[in-house]
Amino acid sequence: MSYHAFVVEDSEVHATLAELLLQEAGFEVTIWRSIRQAWHWFEHDQTKQPMLGLLDIKLPDPTLPRLESTVLAAAISDAVAQGRHAPVHLVAISSELTPQREWAALATGCSAVLSKPLTPLKAQWLAELITQPMPTLSDEISAVAFRQGQLDVLNLLELQQRPPRRVWQIEDVRNLLAVLTAGFHVGEQGREAGLNLQHEFGGSTAAHVALRACLPVLESEQARLLGLLLHGVAQQTIAGRLGLGRRKLEGQIEQLLQQLAILLSQG
Structure with missing residues (x-):
């Protein structure tokens, strides 16, 4: 044979x-x-x-x-x-x-x-x-190391489907998060823009992977906030969990969006 x-x-x-x-x-x-x-x-x-x-x-x-x-x-x-x-x-x-x-x-x-x-x-x-x-x-x-290595590599391969580098604006990040999570509410145009961005990444999973890749370089509070958002936790629940008022939380979210725009623009 x-x-x-x-x-x-x-x-x-x-x-x-x-x-x-x-x-x-x-x-x-x-x-x-x-x-x-x-x-x-x-x-x-x-x-x-x-x-x-x-x-x-x-x-x-x-x-x-x-x-x-x-x-x-x-x-x-x-x-x-x-x-x-x-x-x-x-x-x-x-x-x-x-x-x-x-x-x-x-x-x-x-x-x-x-x-x-x-x-x-x-x-x-x-x-x-x-x-x-x-x-x-x-x-x-180690079987654990073997399996974890596989998962990490598949995530990296998926991340390579990311679109060519672009300059991200805060609203771009907000619109993308609006279609990926339950924590943001944008108008119909915003959701359409977010769906287009998700499509550029190659789907919701690839977009999630790209955002999770930002976690290690964020400050601890921002990383925790992004992690909660990506897990679908509503802003009201996050405010209670972190002991923040609505305006304080909104301010932290704006800072997070600004930092994510910078990181995504860097590729």
């Missing part, structure tokens, strides 16, 4: 080498040069048989800055775990291996980590690996 392998590798030399050696080992091979391209293809792939994924673990992807291929590994692992795709034997490969990078690869679903370059012997080992049952997580890897 001929198995399929996909390789995520930005180096033309290493990509060509991997393609040749994996084909010699009996694989049908697809090469992807970026995390985003590979994930877009994987989301729509209908392959029913197990496949191999060889990931350059230190892949610089301009569309996903500061993120490595463990992001893709976690997203694929989650899709397989949820039954949205056939089993995938993920293997990380890198010329710059470190203990931290190896742990990250294993924690996000890779069953092995190889050093570059790929060799005929390693390619033959991969051909034998694809015939084996999917491995279970190492006892040394």
Whole structure:
């Protein structure tokens, strides 16, 4: 039986080498040069048989800055775990291996980590690996960390659907929160504007993710206020919970909206 392998590798030399050696080992091979391209293809792939994924673990992807291929590994692992795709034997490969990078690869679903370059012997080992049952997580890897890593990565991937940078105004933030929460009341035009902003983010979940991403950089009181709003708590309830009068709360909300406008404008 001929198995399929996909390789995520930005180096033309290493990509060509991997393609040749994996084909010699009996694989049908697809090469992807970026995390985003590979994930877009994987989301729509209908392959029913197990496949191999060889990931350059230190892949610089301009569309996903500061993120490595463990992001893709976690997203694929989650899709397989949820039954949205056939089993995938993920293997990380890198010329710059470190203990931290190896742990990250294993924690996000890779069953092995190889050093570059790929060799005929390693390619033959991969051909034998694809015939084996999917491995279970190492006892040394925390299942909690594994699952949390998957969720964090999926949120980050979703956040990348954010629209191009724009200059946000306070009213933009108010209108967006009006359609995401129960704490704001705006007119029909305001709600329509808020729905358009939500659509630009790619839906309500993506918009929530973008706003939650602001929490770590807000002052504690503002972060608590935003958290309550995003959980759908009404302003009247918030005022009572925080021991604030109506005008005091309105003032704090205005300050929060102003700060969110700045943060969202910064991207």
